[in-house]
Amino acid sequence: MSFTFLMQNLVNALQWGSFYALIALGYSMVYSILMLFNFAHGDIFMVGAYIGLGVATLLLALVGTGAGAMLPGWVVLVFTILISMFLTAFVGLIVERVGYRPLREAPRASAAITGLMIGIILETSNIILMGGQRVKFPQLIESVTYNIGGVFVTNMKIMIVLVSLGLMLALHLFVTRSKWGMAMRAMAFDYVVVPLVGVPLNTIAAMTFAIGSALAAAAGILFGLAYPVLDPFMGVSLGWKAFVAAILGGRGSIMGACLAGFMLGFIEIMTVPAIQIVNRLFNLNLGSNLRDLIAYSIVLLILIFRPHGLFGEPYSAKLRL
Amino acid sequence: MAQTKTTSSPLPRGVKNAVGRLFASVPLLGFLFGFLACVLMEMAVGDQLANLLGLSKMPVLFGIVTIFKAIAGLINTLFKGAAFDPGTLVHIPMALIYFSIVYLAPITIVTRLTSRLANSLADALQQTSLLFSALVHLGLLYAILHFWGGMNDYRLIVLKLTLIAILVTLSLNIINGYMGEFSCSHPGFMAIGAYMSSMFTVGLFVDDKVLGAAKLSFSLAYLSFPLALVFGGLMAAIGALIIAIPSFKTRGDYLAIISLAFLFIIKSLFENVQALGGARGISGQPNWATLPVIFAVVVIGFWAINNFVNSTMGKALNAVRDEESAAEAMTINTRKTKMAAFMFAAFWAGMAGGLLAHVMRYINPSMFGIQKLAEVLAMVYFGGLNSVVGSIVGAVSISLLSEALRPLEILKWIVIPLLLILVMIYRPTGLIAFREFNIRRILQPRRPESKEV
Numbered sequence: 001m002s003f004t005f006l007m008q009n010l011v012n013a014l015q016w017g018s019f020y021a022l023i024a025l026g027y028s029m030v031y032s033i034l035m036l037f038n039f040a041h042g043d044i045f046m047v048g049a050y051i052g053l054g055v056a057t058l059l060l061a062l063v064g065t066g067a068g069a070m071l072p073g074w075v076v077l078v079f080t081i082l083i084s085m086f087l088t089a090f091v092g093l094i095v096e097r098v099g100y101r102p103l104r105e106a107p108r109a110s111a112a113i114t115g116l117m118i119g120i121i122l123e124t125s126n127i128i129l130m131g132g133q134r135v136k137f138p139q140l141i142e143s144v145t146y147n148i149g150g151v152f153v154t155n156m157k158i159m160i161v162l163v164s165l166g167l168m169l170a171l172h173l174f175v176t177r178s179k180w181g182m183a184m185r186a187m188a189f190d191y192v193v194v195p196l197v198g199v200p201l202n203t204i205a206a207m208t209f210a211i212g213s214a215l216a217a218a219a220g221i222l223f224g225l226a227y228p229v230l231d232p233f234m235g236v237s238l239g240w241k242a243f244v245a246a247i248l249g250g251r252g253s254i255m256g257a258c259l260a261g262f263m264l265g266f267i268e269i270m271t272v273p274a275i276q277i278v279n280r281l282f283n284l285n286l287g288s289n290l291r292d293l294i295a296y297s298i299v300l301l302i303l304i305f306r307p308h309g310l311f312g313e314p315y316s317a318k319l320r321l
Numbered sequence: 322m323a324q325t326k327t328t329s330s331p332l333p334r335g336v337k338n339a340v341g342r343l344f345a346s347v348p349l350l351g352f353l354f355g356f357l358a359c360v361l362m363e364m365a366v367g368d369q370l371a372n373l374l375g376l377s378k379m380p381v382l383f384g385i386v387t388i389f390k391a392i393a394g395l396i397n398t399l400f401k402g403a404a405f406d407p408g409t410l411v412h413i414p415m416a417l418i419y420f421s422i423v424y425l426a427p428i429t430i431v432t433r434l435t436s437r438l439a440n441s442l443a444d445a446l447q448q449t450s451l452l453f454s455a456l457v458h459l460g461l462l463y464a465i466l467h468f469w470g471g472m473n474d475y476r477l478i479v480l481k482l483t484l485i486a487i488l489v490t491l492s493l494n495i496i497n498g499y500m501g502e503f504s505c506s507h508p509g510f511m512a513i514g515a516y517m518s519s520m521f522t523v524g525l526f527v528d529d530k531v532l533g534a535a536k537l538s539f540s541l542a543y544l545s546f547p548l549a550l551v552f553g554g555l556m557a558a559i560g561a562l563i564i565a566i567p568s569f570k571t572r573g574d575y576l577a578i579i580s581l582a583f584l585f586i587i588k589s590l591f592e593n594v595q596a597l598g599g600a601r602g603i604s605g606q607p608n609w610a611t612l613p614v615i616f617a618v619v620v621i622g623f624w625a626i627n628n629f630v631n632s633t634m635g636k637a638l639n640a641v642r643d644e645e646s647a648a649e650a651m652t653i654n655t656r657k658t659k660m661a662a663f664m665f666a667a668f669w670a671g672m673a674g675g676l677l678a679h680v681m682r683y684i685n686p687s688m689f690g691i692q693k694l695a696e697v698l699a700m701v702y703f704g705g706l707n708s709v710v711g712s713i714v715g716a717v718s719i720s721l722l723s724e725a726l727r728p729l730e731i732l733k734w735i736v737i738p739l740l741l742i743l744v745m746i747y748r749p750t751g752l753i754a755f756r757e758f759n760i761r762r763i764l765q766p767r768r769p770e771s772k773e774v
Contacts, residue, residue: 106749113702114745117738124734247578293589296582307571
């Protein structure tokens with residue numbers, strides 16, 4: 001149980017947390033505008049990963065692989081991420097148009113059910129189209145492992161964390177500096193009055209879905225690079241956990257979603273060494289599959305003592321039930 | 322969208338009016354007679370009729386499965402180029418004919434013919450106590466279900482699972498409908514009920530690898546089954562405290578997450594406790610969950626839940642949903658109300674879980690996951706919030722639909738979600754929402770002339 005071991009886990013936690021953070025952002029952004037959670041978001045992440053797979057395969061076929069490639073792998077990767085984000089944004093737009101816009105005046109729970117059902121439809125369509133088998137994500141860049149003082153870090157991990165942080169920074173700049181970002185923040189403040197002064201609610205809502213879906217697609221591709229096996233239900237457990245992270249961060253809080261995403265990843269990864277330490281100290285034999293149990297118990301405790309999440313406002317006048 | 326709903330096409334309305342006129346003078350008792358006649362007829366001539374119509378065997382679920390099997394064959398031919406036997410297309414009209422002869426015709430004829438008799442009987446029953454009258458109706462209903470389910474093992478299991486689904490939906494409706502929270506914990510309560518009742522029955526009366534040898538054995542052991550169910554229900558109710566206590570301070574999304582975390586914790590707990598079989602679960606439950614037992618439990622559950630939501634406590638629950646601070650100002654003890662609702666709902670969910678464990682005779686933690694959650698939520702929101710009738714409609718229609726669409730295989734999971742999305746868009750609170758169940762009005766005789774006044 002050395003320092004390097006902890007550092008190693010910390011690096012893994014950063015990578016794992018960045019998936020959660022990127023997905024949680026989508027939940028949180030939609031929530032801040034429409035006050036409802038897009039339960040299809042986990043499956044949009046899955047769709048994004050598959051779109052990324054398609055785009056990557058297509059690009060590799062165009063430029064060639066190996067020594068005779070016309071472009072280096074990282075260029076292909078950048079294009080894959082950008083094109084997939086663009087395409088998946090349309091999936092988000094369709095989901096908003098079909099599943100959420102007709103239900104804007106309905107009780108929030110109805111929209112939640114619609115979201116769940118759209119998720120099931122996305123999974124099933126995937127099984128029908130792709131045949132339900134697990135597919136392998138192409139390795140776009142060659143994996144290099146660096147040994148930094150006993151801590152093994154692959155270039156993949158560095159890249160994933162950097163890309164995630166870059167996307168979060170871009171989103172932050174967009175929301176705080178641009179006119180559209182200002183409209184989003186205004187809408188999050190009050191979506192009844194702000195449309196009266198000429199800010200189009202439908203456009204802003206659709207834009208939020210599109211941006212959230214694009215981020216989910218990026219997360220999907222990064223996930224595919226780190227764990228190169230895709231299956232139709234990959235979005236279910238990851239999506240629900242990211243949803244938990246979004247709530248934990250305080251609903252509607254973008255910064256909170258990021259931090260809570262990293263925190264949840266940290267808790268999940270760190271549970272394993274923690275169990276090992278406990279086992280060694282007390283001579284027990286606890287399995288590492290207690291991960292979910294411990295992670296969710298911590299979430300439960302946090303929510304019991306801070307019922308509005310880590311960064312949420314204690315009370316919101318907008319809350320409609 | 323609101324306009325299109327009110328001005329629906331004239332044809333269905335005409336048909337609806339005609340059907341309404343046809344059955345206007347038929348009380349519930351008459352319908353029960355009609356269904357009984359159908360079932361008896363199917364028992365008598367079902368097999369021969371199916372043979373005569375060229376169907377391989379008696380259609381299981383009113384011929385719907387047969388029809389969808391033919392459609393699924395057609396779809397497979399069109400998209401996968403699978404071999405297709407055009408003869409199966411004939412099954413579609415044949416199944417319809419079978420349905421008309423065995424179900425439609427007897428029910429129309431018998432209800433019409435016996436309407437006078439049924440009305441006078443209902444009148445006579447109305448003079449007796451409500452309990453007796455209700456018991457007579459329930460007896461008839463049970464007879465129908467017994468004969469209908471007795472014809473086929475598949476039907477029996479569908480019937481049992483549907484009855485259990487009704488109980489689960491009713492109990493979830495207490496929280497999600499009457500209390501207006503979005504609780505995701507129900508599969509967790511079911512899991513607690515299933516595991517605890519299995520521990521009781523398997524642990525005490527069955528030799529089992531996980532739970533050890535039988536500690537007791539006597540011939541009337543099955544009489545302890547209600548005890549096992551109640552034990553499971555009580556344990557689920559105690560588990561519900563984990564959600565009920567945070568619900569004092571928090572509502573809405575955070576409570577939804579707390580309940581979701583509870584679900585994951587329970588599932589993970591059962592996966593990790595090797596003394597309860599771990600991820601492999603417990604099997605070999607004694608076959609005690611027979612149709613009469615399930616029917617009785619579901620009826621008692623229905624009765625209790627209906628009384629609960631119509632009691633002062635149930636009205637307080639609605640007040641808490643609509644405006645908590647106003648409810649508090651009206652001297653409602655909101656904490657007590659929420660706690661009672663959670664524990665009561667969890668108790669019945671636990672009972673249902675116990676029944677499920679003994680119907681499947683096999684449980685493992687993955688049976689009580691997100692998929693189960695989506696299923697029960699779909700039943701509640703499809704049927705209708707804040708309504709016991711809606712719960713029954715939702716549970717029965719989703720259960721039967723998912724069985725009937727089974728021949729469509731994977732396409733089933735496109736059709737059912739689409740249907741739910743449409744229901745959510747056009748009726749956001751479900752098919753039959755916010756309707757009270759009045760047993761007196763349902764059981765009373767129907768006379769057209771009294772209706773005109």
